[in-house]
Amino acid sequence: MEKAEIQTRVIKVISGVLGTEESMIGEKDNFIFDLGADSMQSLQLVAGFEEAFDIEMDEDKALEVQTVDAAVDFIAQYL
Amino acid sequence: MADQTELHQKNLEKIFSPQSVAIIGANKKKGTVPFDILHGILMGEFNGLILPVSPGKTHIAGIKAYKYVTDIEDPVDLGVIVFPSTVAHMALEQCGQKGIRSVIIISAGFREVGEKGVTREQQLLDIARKYDISFIGPNCLGVINTDPKVRLNASFARKMPAAGHIGFLSQSGALCTAVLDYAEAKGIGFSKFVSFGNKADITEVDLLYYLMRDEQTNVILLYLEEVSDGRALMEAARDVIRQSGKPVLAIKSGRTREGAAAAASHTGSLAGSDEICEAAFQQAGIIRCGNIEEMFHIATALSYMPVPNSNRVAIITNAGGPGVLATDAAIKEGLELAAFSEETARKLKKALPNTANINNPVDLIGDATADRYESAMEAVFQDENVGGVFVILTPQSMTDIDAIARQVAQAAKQYDKPVYASFMGEASVASGIRILQENQIPHYSLPESMSHVFAVAHRFGRLLERKKENAVEPVVPGKTKGGAILQQAMGEGKSYLQEYEAVQLLKEYGFPVWEGQIAVSADDAGHLARKVGFPAALKIQSEDILHKVDVGGVQLGVQTEEEARSAYDAIISSVRSHVPQAAIQGVYITRQIPRGEEVILGMKRDPSFGPVILFGLGGTFVEVFRDIQFRVAPLSRTEALEMVQQTKAYKLLAGTRGRPPKDLEGIVDALQRLSQLALGHPEIRELDINPLIVLDEGKGCFVADVKVFLAEPSSTPEHHEFYI
Structure with a gap:
């Protein structure tokens, strides 16, 4: 899958979990610091990514991922 | 104060009294x-x-x-960061960009979680230095300022405590919540309440200096789990007490003997970290408390009442038994029962029934009314012989507890002397105790606690007077060749000095030593023994042998040249059989020191407090009897003398049962020389002078044996300041 497509899906998941408009989400944004995710939402993001891409990620490592572009790179490893 | 400390003091103003606060990472989720x-x-x-x-x-x-x-347009005085640790640095960076210089970092997940956390904490410090930010935390409960002009509760404590004059500083956040709950139940208020967590930037030392100047605070309480810079803490506490007269109380948890087990010297094995901490706190004037209850017992007395100007108390009671209990407790704590003046006796006789006891303790009898308490208090408060008053009450059927409590509060307002109360019991006296608490009368359930607190308060008063006359003066003027002796030994890779080297070192510092010479043959020993004088002492010199007696390496009381030759042969033969591989440099011969009292002087270098000096009854059984005292160097003359006076051996040294007094001045002088030697030479890790033989008064004392252990060259600590 192309990175651009992964990014589009990632942003869609983030928007759904955090309630932030897709246009307001930047690729360098930090889930917590820029987008306001709390600990529960961080877990929901991991679950959302797994569902959207039909993959199973290492949860501990996934929770260490902090930014949108890092999430894209991380998910790409599973595809 | 260092530049960083000055910056912290400036920034602490806005931590405690901001006009605007940004809560960075706030959210809407309850809990x-x-x-x-x-x-x-x-x-x-x-x-x-x-x-x-x-x-x-x-x-x-x-x-x-x-x-x-x-994004905030207005200026922001204080930033409170509550984001998770992974992004706390980003928040701090933005605080710097926004011009915020005062920050509290509540977030956990730093040094306390291991290596990753240490890196994160360092990142915070780097950002703070870049922007001249000062921060409290991370990993803390937060900060509370009850000043009505501010009313800041930047913490996750359940509620804002009442306003008061006690400043509380704690390394543990969880303890803070328990303390707040305890204080609320006892009606105790606070001026400032700070949980400083990992103290990565602002430490207890900075906070002590801040509270020293804080007009709302009159007593400072500290809860510490570790003392990272003991000397700075001592200096700060001394400054606070000396400059503001505010008492500093501390609980230091972790009373273990870690670090003592691996020590090489007697001093090292005797000086565990807690003993050193105890001594350092005492020396700095910090009142060390065993638990929270004791801390608040003392804190309320010192915060609510004047410091007693004498240890003579008047006890007023409505029951004989508790009066006797209070008397026993007072005497045990070193207090005295005040002898009333004739005028007081006359007033008491006039006001009280014939059955009452008008001597101290004053027994008002079981049917005592509030009026009777009032008359008795008025009489004893006005007596110049009375330094403080204990009011005791037991709840009898006719006792108007609340009225008496109000009477005590009324009397306390009228006189500039401390009054403590003990309303004994629980259920019936509860409302009376509440009245006492509301009126800031220190209350204790037991007369024993009351006496203990009064004794502590009285000692603090004496300390305030003594602080003025406790200067430390160097006893060894100018430079010595001690450094050269130590450097040469370290250059040769030695871990301790040979006796002749150690004696040279002590001689440089003016210690009373009898120098000797090294014999390399039996004939040599005979000649040298005659030269140093009889009786002579012969000791093996080998870098491979530390404990000479254990291998037959010591011969004492040698009276002739012939005996010296035989002693030499005996020593060599014994050492060869015990330690065949030992490299022997020779046998050290000195004049034997006359008999006297044996004491030990020692030094150990503590990572937090620096050089620590030990004094005690010496000889072989020093570890058994543990009759020892510690102080952190430098020592004033008064402190050195106190060390001696506070051992049980002092009675022996001062002369007892017809034995003449020993040369205390000589011991005090040697302790001060040791203090200066320790401060001047961080290359020395541990040192024992055991024994120092103390002769009769005026005849001096002599070093009979000395062991000097050297630091690893790579771990030699920095020089400590002479004055703290």
């Missing part, structure tokens, strides 16, 4: 720290602007929220 911090500030009725920073939220609790702290 979370970010929510509770915002809630605490709101419910505490903060007298300033509250600015939540919360990406993704436009409003929190009806207040406009900002995505970034840099």
Whole structure:
């Protein structure tokens, strides 16, 4: 899958979990610091990514991922 | 004060008294720290602007929220970071960009979680230095200022405590919540309440200096789990006490003997970290408390009442038994029962029934009314012989407990002497105790606690007077060749000095030593023994042998040349059989020191407090009897003398049962020389002078044996300042 497509899906998941408009989400944004995710939402993001891409990620490592572009790179490893 | 400390003092002003606070990482979820911090500030009725920073939220609790702290147009005095540790540095960076110089970092997940956390904490410090930020935390409960002009509860404590004059500083956040709960039940208020967590930037030392100048605070309480810079803490406590007269009370947890087991010297094995801490606190004037209850018992007495100007107390009671208990407790604590003047006796006789006891303790009899208590208090308060008053009450059927409590409160307002109360019991006296607490009368359930606290308060008063006359003067003027002796030994890779080297070192510092010479043959020993004089002492010199007696390496009382030759052969033969591989440099021969009292002087270098000096009854059984005292160098003359006086051996040294007094001046002088030697030479790790033989008064004392252990060259600590 192309990175651009992964990014589009990632942003869609983030928007759904955090309630932030897709246009307001930047690729360098930090889930917590820029987008306001709390600990529960961080877990929901991991679950959302797994569902959207039909993959199973290492949860501990996934929770260490902090930014949108890092999430894209991380998910790409599973595809 | 160092530049960094000055910066912290400036920035602490806005940590405690900001006009605007940004809560960075606030959220709307109840039961979370970010929510509770915002809630605490709101419910505490903060007298300033509250600015939540919360990406993704436009409003929190009806207040406009900002995505970034840099989006706030108004100036911000204080930033409270509640974001998780992974992004706390980003928040701090933005605080710097926004011009915020005062920050509290509540977030956990730093040094306390291991290596990753240590890196994160360092990142925070790097950012703080870049922007001249000072921060409290991370990993803390937060800060409370009850000053009505501010009313800041930037913490996740359940509620704002009452205003008072006690400043509380704690390394443990969890303990803070328990303390607040305890204090609320006892009606105790606070001026400032600080949980400083990992103390990565602002430490207890900075906070002590801040509270020293804080007009709302008259007593400072400290809870510490570790003392990272003991000398700085001692200096700060001394400054606080000397300059402001405010008492500093501390609980230091972790009373273990770690670090003592691996020591090489007697001093090292005797000086565990807790013994050193205890000695250092005492020396600095810090009142060390065993538990929270004792701490608040003492704190309330010192905060509510004047310091007693004498240890003579008057006891007023409505029951004979408790009066006797209080008397016993007072005497045990070193207090005295005041002898009343004739005038007082006359007043008491006139006011009290014939059955009452007008001597001290004054027994008002079981049917005592509030009026009777009033008359008795008035009489004893006015007596110049009375330094403080204990009011005891037991709840008898006719006792008007509340009225008597109010009477005590009334009397306390009229006189500049301390009054403590003990309303004994629980259920019936509860309302009376509440009246006492509301009126800031220290109350103790047991007369024993009351006496203990009075004794502590009285000692603190004496300390305030003594602080003026406790200067430390160097006893060895100018430079010595001690450094050269030590450097040469370290250059040769030695871990301890040979006796002749150690004696040279002590001689440089003016210790009373009898120099000797090294014999390399039996004939040599005969000649040298005659030269040093009889009786002579012969000791093996080998870098491979530390404990000479254990291998037959010591011969004493040698009276002739012939005996010296035989002693030499005996020593060599014994050592060869015990330690065949030992490299022997020779046998050290000195004049034998006459008999006297044996004491030990020692030094150990503590990583936090620096050089620590030991004094005690010496000889082989020093570890068994443990009759020892510690002090942190430098030692004033008064402190050195106190060390001697506080051992049990002092009675022996001062002369007892017809034995003449020993040369105390000589011991005090040697202790001060040792203190200066220790401060001047960080190359020395541990040192034992055991024994120092003390002769009769005026005849001096002599070093009979000395062991000097050297630091690893790579671990030689920095020189410590002479004065602290």
